[in-house]
Amino acid sequence: MLVDRAATAVSVSVAIVGGTCTFGKATLFRDLDLTLAAGSWTCLLGPSGIGKTSLIRLILESTRIRGQTRAIGTGVVACDDGHPLRGRVAYMAQRDLLLPWLTVRDNVLLGRRLRGEAIDAPARGRADALIEAVGMQDAAGLRPDALSGGMRQRAALARTLFEDRPVVLMDEPFSAVDAITRVRLQDLAATLLRGRTVLLVTHDPLEALRLGHRIFVMAGRPARLGEPLHAPGNPPRPVDDPGVLALQGELLRRLAAAHS
Amino acid sequence: MMTSRALHGPARAVVIGLGLLVAWQALVMATALPPYILPDPLRVMTALVVHAASIGRHAAITLTEIVLGLGIGIALGAASALLIVAFRPARRWLLPLLVVSQAVPVFALAPLLVLWLGYGLASKVAMAAVIIYFPVTAAFSDGLRRADPGWLDLALSMDASRLASLRHIRAPAALPALASGVRVATAVAPIGAVVGEWVGASAGLGYLMLHANARMQIDLMFAALLILGAIAVALYFAVDRLLKRLMPWQPESSPAED
Ligand SMILES: Nc1ncnc2c1ncn2[C@@H]1O[C@H](COP(=O)(O)OP(=O)(O)OP(=O)(O)O)[C@@H](O)[C@H]1O
Numbered sequence: 001m002l003v004d005r006a007a008t009a010v011s012v013s014v015a016i017v018g019g020t021c022t023f024g025k026a027t028l029f030r031d032l033d034l035t036l037a038a039g040s041w042t043c044l045l046g047p048s049g050i051g052k053t054s055l056i057r058l059i060l061e062s063t064r065i066r067g068q069t070r071a072i073g074t075g076v077v078a079c080d081d082g083h084p085l086r087g088r089v090a091y092m093a094q095r096d097l098l099l100p101w102l103t104v105r106d107n108v109l110l111g112r113r114l115r116g117e118a119i120d121a122p123a124r125g126r127a128d129a130l131i132e133a134v135g136m137q138d139a140a141g142l143r144p145d146a147l148s149g150g151m152r153q154r155a156a157l158a159r160t161l162f163e164d165r166p167v168v169l170m171d172e173p174f175s176a177v178d179a180i181t182r183v184r185l186q187d188l189a190a191t192l193l194r195g196r197t198v199l200l201v202t203h204d205p206l207e208a209l210r211l212g213h214r215i216f217v218m219a220g221r222p223a224r225l226g227e228p229l230h231a232p233g234n235p236p237r238p239v240d241d242p243g244v245l246a247l248q249g250e251l252l253r254r255l256a257a258a259h260s
Numbered sequence: 261m262m263t264s265r266a267l268h269g270p271a272r273a274v275v276i277g278l279g280l281l282v283a284w285q286a287l288v289m290a291t292a293l294p295p296y297i298l299p300d301p302l303r304v305m306t307a308l309v310v311h312a313a314s315i316g317r318h319a320a321i322t323l324t325e326i327v328l329g330l331g332i333g334i335a336l337g338a339a340s341a342l343l344i345v346a347f348r349p350a351r352r353w354l355l356p357l358l359v360v361s362q363a364v365p366v367f368a369l370a371p372l373l374v375l376w377l378g379y380g381l382a383s384k385v386a387m388a389a390v391i392i393y394f395p396v397t398a399a400f401s402d403g404l405r406r407a408d409p410g411w412l413d414l415a416l417s418m419d420a421s422r423l424a425s426l427r428h429i430r431a432p433a434a435l436p437a438l439a440s441g442v443r444v445a446t447a448v449a450p451i452g453a454v455v456g457e458w459v460g461a462s463a464g465l466g467y468l469m470l471h472a473n474a475r476m477q478i479d480l481m482f483a484a485l486l487i488l489g490a491i492a493v494a495l496y497f498a499v500d501r502l503l504k505r506l507m508p509w510q511p512e513s514s515p516a517e518d
Pocket residue numbers: 023028046047048049050051052053054055094
């Protein structure tokens with residue numbers, strides 16, 4: 001059921017050029033450039049409040065069509081194939097954003113409903129398969145208020161994977177689950193999103209090193225992105241992978257520097 | 261918790277009812293007012309029994325007016341709120357109109373409504389609908405505008421049209437706000453109906469009260485008032501129950517609050 005369409009999905013790279021975001025007097029970042037390489041995972045770390053979520057939202061806002069104003073910042077977001085990003089991006093926010101009046105299954109199916117697509121048997125089957133993959137099969141018929149924080153996050157992950165988009169933006173997707181579930185979900189996401197262009201924001205260096213091809217640390221005000229760390233080998237890497245362990249020290253040093 | 265509250269609800273209503281009766285009787289005895297100013301409970305109960313058929317007929321009419329007024333007022337209010345939020349021009353034209361409709365004391369409209377719509381049901385239904393229109397519109401449009409921006413970002417990533425996100429996200433998210441508007445509406449709709457009846461009618465509890473008053477049948481007037489109160493309270497609790505059933509995801513405040 002969980003068809004791995006990595007082979008068929010055309011990967012696209014997304015470039016943010018001159019990204020600028022200002023709230024009141026504080027400039028979170030100015031003229032920031034970042035390219036999400038086609039078909040690979042880009043990880044973004046940095047101190048709390050530095051502007052990671054704002055950067056993700058800036059990318060998302062670029063898909064807004066004219067007339068929908070509420071903008072978070074300015075900058076150009078372009079795909080290398082020249083087509084707009086709209087319609088090709090899935091977004092998992094820092095908060096789960098589950099709709100409280102829908103069951104887990106209906107939340108997973110939300111995208112189809114919003115696009116006016118039929119909720120047919122194949123769609124329902126795929127939703128159920130994803131719900132099972134995140135270990136939520138017993139809760140598929142429950143509403144979010146009956147779920148724990150980690151369960152809500154897993155439901156949101158299932159909803160994101162269901163969208164099946166070539167570009168995926170994820171803001172701390174595994175922050176609320178226990179360590180073992182986290183590793184399992186990381187493996188699941190790495191498998192299902194292989195070949196997609198992914199931007200993953202996280203506070204967990206190990207997570208970044210397991211999943212990322214390139215790892216950026218965001219620091220300073222206005223914030224800048226340093227040179228990325230390149231993690232060798234294919235994700236998901238084992239937690240005791242020598243390449244992962246070798247880079248851990250360096251990544252922690254950079255994070256510590258970002259805090260000072 | 262649930263069972264003790266379920267037990268207490270009706271029991272409490274009975275206690276409150278009995279308490280009011282006792283206080284009423286005490287007031288009558290203490291003030292020694294003549295029965296044509298303040299009749300005692302027994303007299304009113306007698307009137308209730310004697311005039312049961314007539315009171316029932318008038319009550320059915322008033323209840324019909326209230327329910328129709330509620331339905332129409334809520335439908336119009338909800339539709340206006342959707343319009344205001346969905347189309348910017350509608351906001352510019354409808355909003356001032358709404359404010360004006362509230363600035364004019366709506367009861368002043370009652371004679372006009374009777375003049376235009378006649379002595380029958382229509383003018384009372386219109387009166388009830390007019391006075392609940394604003395609270396419903398205000399509550400619902402407020403709720404529609406306060407949808408979590410995160411949800412709208414999510415809808416954006418899912419290529420939702422404005423209409424689709426209004427239908428699938430903002431409208432359901434605003435239902436609890438609409439519900440509080442509907443509760444207010446349920447509480448004030450009887451006022452609209454009765455005021456309409458006072459201005460000009462040939463039936464209904466409001467008419468019956470005026471009629472009884474003019475003939476110094478104060479006990480009958482009180483009996484009608486009693487039934488009107490019972491209708492209003494029963495309607496409110498029925499609507500409240502219904503709204504809670506329709507929105508099971510809406511968290512109840514803890515029963516420990518009182
Ligand atoms: N809508 C907003 N209005 C005003 N200020 C905002 C808004 N959104 C974010 N900010 C501010 O921008 C700064 C960066 O916020 P952002 O959410 O991007 O941080 P973050 O890097 O994602 O942090 P965290 O790791 O804690 O999630 C914060 O100081 C926050 O207060």
